[in-house]
Amino acid sequence: MKALLCTSYGLPDSLAISETPLPTLSADEVLIKVYACGVNFPDLLLIQNKYQIKPNLPFSPGGEVSGIIESVGENVKQFKAGDRVVALCRWGGFAEKVKAKTSWVFPLPEEMDFIDGAGTLYTYGTSYHALKDRAQLKPGETLLVLGAAGGVGLAAVALGKLMGATVIAAASSKEKLKVCQEKGADHLINYSEEDLRAQIKTITNDKGVDVVFDAVGGKHTEPALRSIAWKGRYLVVGFASGEIPQFPANLPLLKGCSIVGVIWGSFSEREQKQNQKNFSELFAWIKAGKIKQHLHKVYPLDAASQAMQDLMDRKIIGKAVVKVGEW
Numbered sequence: 001m002k003a004l005l006c007t008s009y010g011l012p013d014s015l016a017i018s019e020t021p022l023p024t025l026s027a028d029e030v031l032i033k034v035y036a037c038g039v040n041f042p043d044l045l046l047i048q049n050k051y052q053i054k055p056n057l058p059f060s061p062g063g064e065v066s067g068i069i070e071s072v073g074e075n076v077k078q079f080k081a082g083d084r085v086v087a088l089c090r091w092g093g094f095a096e097k098v099k100a101k102t103s104w105v106f107p108l109p110e111e112m113d114f115i116d117g118a119g120t121l122y123t124y125g126t127s128y129h130a131l132k133d134r135a136q137l138k139p140g141e142t143l144l145v146l147g148a149a150g151g152v153g154l155a156a157v158a159l160g161k162l163m164g165a166t167v168i169a170a171a172s173s174k175e176k177l178k179v180c181q182e183k184g185a186d187h188l189i190n191y192s193e194e195d196l197r198a199q200i201k202t203i204t205n206d207k208g209v210d211v212v213f214d215a216v217g218g219k220h221t222e223p224a225l226r227s228i229a230w231k232g233r234y235l236v237v238g239f240a241s242g243e244i245p246q247f248p249a250n251l252p253l254l255k256g257c258s259i260v261g262v263i264w265g266s267f268s269e270r271e272q273k274q275n276q277k278n279f280s281e282l283f284a285w286i287k288a289g290k291i292k293q294h295l296h297k298v299y300p301l302d303a304a305s306q307a308m309q310d311l312m313d314r315k316i317i318g319k320a321v322v323k324v325g326e327w
Contacts, residue, residue: 003095012308023099027075036118037093038064039320062093066117084108119319127155139164147216149176200227221245294318
């Protein structure tokens with residue numbers, strides 16, 4: 001089969017389309033004919049050998065796919081060949097076929113096409129777990145989203161608004177903030193031009209924000225933490241800036257706040273019933289038209305490395321998807 005392969009660790013321009021053997025199924029896995037694959041930050045870390053999971057070389061990046069099941073393992077009862085699904089596979093998705101554990105496979109709602117399906121799991125799954133399970137966000141609270149125009153950031157903006165919060169979106173350009181506003185953000189901060197902490201003070205009348213959603217890290221982390229309200233929750237979601245920040249330990253003490261880690265992949269494995277419940281709620285909202293992914297661009301498979309480069313260069317607003325197969 002054809003796949004985008006990483007044969008040695010490096011940047012997206014080191015990847016190449018090549019032929020590779022079909023995956024071999026275990027008893028609790030399914031083989032999916034891939035129609036589309038989402039582009040995500042962990043893909044960039046995988047190809048640079050900077051992620052917590054390390055597949056053997058050569059491998060294809062791409063951890064979030066949509067498609068049709070082609071075959072199932074001997075122990076699989078809940079899926080069959082021909083089912084339309086979305087799935088997490090961690091890697092292997094930028095290929096014509098990929099295998100996935102059944103615990104990470106979900107029926108694709110009839111209302112969703114394969115492109116939308118391939119752009120939903122990582123972003124909405126991560127953001128909803130962060131806001132619902134980790135922050136326990138309540139109606140009437142104030143949510144600050146850093147890197148609000150990225151895939152998980154926009155999902156957090158939309159979900160925060162749907163959950164009844166006042167949402168402050170912080171991003172690096174007017175173009176990005178315009179999309180955040182369209183997704184429901186109540187207040188906008190351009191932190192490339194404005195002082196983040198000063199703007200938060202003004203917006204909240206010096207009260208601070210109840211929840212900070214931070215998928216970026218870097219230089220904006222400490223000002224955001226200093227702007228948190230009493231008993232606030234600071235969600236550590238990721239480090240898209242490439243810089244892992246250091247927290248002054250006195251700040252959570254003085255603020256009475258919590259610094260909360262969010263690792264959705266491990267949650268989805270360890271707490272499968274809660275993860276399934278979350279997706280039932282998310283798919284219901286999608287079906288009702290209450291949330292919808294902001295699609296930046298659809299790339300063909302032979303441009304998947306360019307899609308990853310665009311993500312690295314922060315050119316993508318919302319979600320990029322690679323179209324792999326025809327339907």
